[in-house]
Amino acid sequence: MLASLKDAKVLAGGQSLVPLLNFRLARPAHLVDINRIAGLDRIYERDGGIAVQALARQSAVEDSDVAKRVCPLVVDAVRLVAHRVIRNRGTVCGSLAHADPASELPAVLLALDGHVVARSTRGERTIAAAALFNGVMETSLAEDELLVEAWFPASAAPFATVEESRRHGDFALAGAVRAGDRLALFGVAPTPVLADPNNPTKGLHPSGDLEASPEFRLHLIKVLTERAFAA
Amino acid sequence: MKVNGIWYAAPLDARRLLSDHLRHDLGLTGTHVGCEHGVCGCCTVLFDGAPVRSCLMLAVQAEGHDVTTIEGLAQDGAPLHPVQQAFHECHGLQCGFCTPGFVMSVVGLLQQKPNPSAHEIDEGISGNLCRCTGYASIRRAVARAAELSK
Numbered sequence: 188m189l190a191s192l193k194d195a196k197v198l199a200g201g202q203s204l205v206p207l208l209n210f211r212l213a214r215p216a217h218l219v220d221i222n223r224i225a226g227l228d229r230i231y232e233r234d235g236g237i238a239v240q241a242l243a244r245q246s247a248v249e250d251s252d253v254a255k256r257v258c259p260l261v262v263d264a265v266r267l268v269a270h271r272v273i274r275n276r277g278t279v280c281g282s283l284a285h286a287d288p289a290s291e292l293p294a295v296l297l298a299l300d301g302h303v304v305a306r307s308t309r310g311e312r313t314i315a316a317a318a319l320f321n322g323v324m325e326t327s328l329a330e331d332e333l334l335v336e337a338w339f340p341a342s343a344a345p346f347a348t349v350e351e352s353r354r355h356g357d358f359a360l361a362g363a364v365r366a367g368d369r370l371a372l373f374g375v376a377p378t379p380v381l382a383d384p385n386n387p388t389k390g391l392h393p394s395g396d397l398e399a400s401p402e403f404r405l406h407l408i409k410v411l412t413e414r415a416f417a418a
Numbered sequence: 419m420k421v422n423g424i425w426y427a428a429p430l431d432a433r434r435l436l437s438d439h440l441r442h443d444l445g446l447t448g449t450h451v452g453c454e455h456g457v458c459g460c461c462t463v464l465f466d467g468a469p470v471r472s473c474l475m476l477a478v479q480a481e482g483h484d485v486t487t488i489e490g491l492a493q494d495g496a497p498l499h500p501v502q503q504a505f506h507e508c509h510g511l512q513c514g515f516c517t518p519g520f521v522m523s524v525v526g527l528l529q530q531k532p533n534p535s536a537h538e539i540d541e542g543i544s545g546n547l548c549r550c551t552g553y554a555s556i557r558r559a560v561a562r563a564a565e566l567s568k
Contacts, residue, residue, distance in 0.1 A: 206455035270545025
């Protein structure tokens with residue numbers, strides 16, 4: 188269906204897309220609602236990690252025993268996504284496909300070196316986290332592709348997701364995800380970025396806005412990295 | 419879709435938000451609309467038993483599903499729902515605009531955590547905004563609602 192429609196958007200949880208529609212910031216010609224597709228909401232163990240399908244709600248991942256056992260980093264990070272009421276609808280795969288630079292889950296996927304599975308009528312392909320995020324809310328998914336599954340490798344201890352936001356549940360001003368020795372940052376570049384834990388701000392040029400100046404964001408990254416690696 | 423136990427036809431307009439459908443088409447104006455982008459929490463309803471933002475769903479998505487609004491918690495003349503009773507007892511509201519959203523969120527919170535800690539109460543209501551109370555009386559109301567629900 189995605190292949191046959193011009194200017195179509197996939198609607199899963201809708202917790203990012205519907206606000207954009209309400210504000211008329213996004214005006215797609217078509218919405219393809221995937222919520223009635225059966226058997227696309229599983230969370231299961233695969234290849235030494237967890238696979239989260241397109242309709243698995245963030246709250247389901249938060250409560251999932253298999254996710255807690257195999258990849259507690261994802262469970263910890265999901266709890267920082269907005270509020271429970273939002274997570275009841277919002278999906279993990281939707282957060283990845285939406286690719287907001289300030290959101291946690293793209294950085295988690297990058298820190299863990301996970302991947303997503305994209306499907307279209309042309310077939311299925313795997314996209315590594317490092318090749319998925321192209322820019323602000325832009326991914327390498329083609330217009331006719333549906334992100335059907337995200338795969339997160341088991342989190343190697345020690346791990347941490349730390350962020351600074353004005354209020355609980357708000358978008359982070361800046362954040363850091365540590366998975367073992369790997370560090371991914373979010374909120375400080377158009378996409379999540381991998382960084383050197385010993386020099387995390389190297390090469391970063393975060394933007395400034397009403398809530399935080401570029402200098403403050405760089406300061407936050409230093410402090411958050413210290414905290415993540417002190418854990 | 420089933421709303422408060424009654425089946426209704428889905429709206430003809432696929433663009434209709436669930437919040438607008440409840441208010442304008444079904445006349446259930448207890449669901450309030452504040453920000454219309456998922457931040458304020460006023461429009462929270464139960465969708466198949468779990469609290470969600472009705473302004474972030476299209477009404478057609480609710481077809482075949484079970485929606486409960488503030489009007490569905492207690493029948494006219496019947497005793498209030500424990501969460502409503504607790505808000506009443508603890509003065510958990512002033513102007514009342516945010517109250518339906520708070521009540522529906524707290525119903526969901528207590529389903530998930532029947533004995534919430536102070537921290538869990540704070541986190542549970544952090545997705546709803548109130549400009550009058552300063553939240554102290556709402557926190558007390560949630561703790562009281564947990565007692566009344568036992």
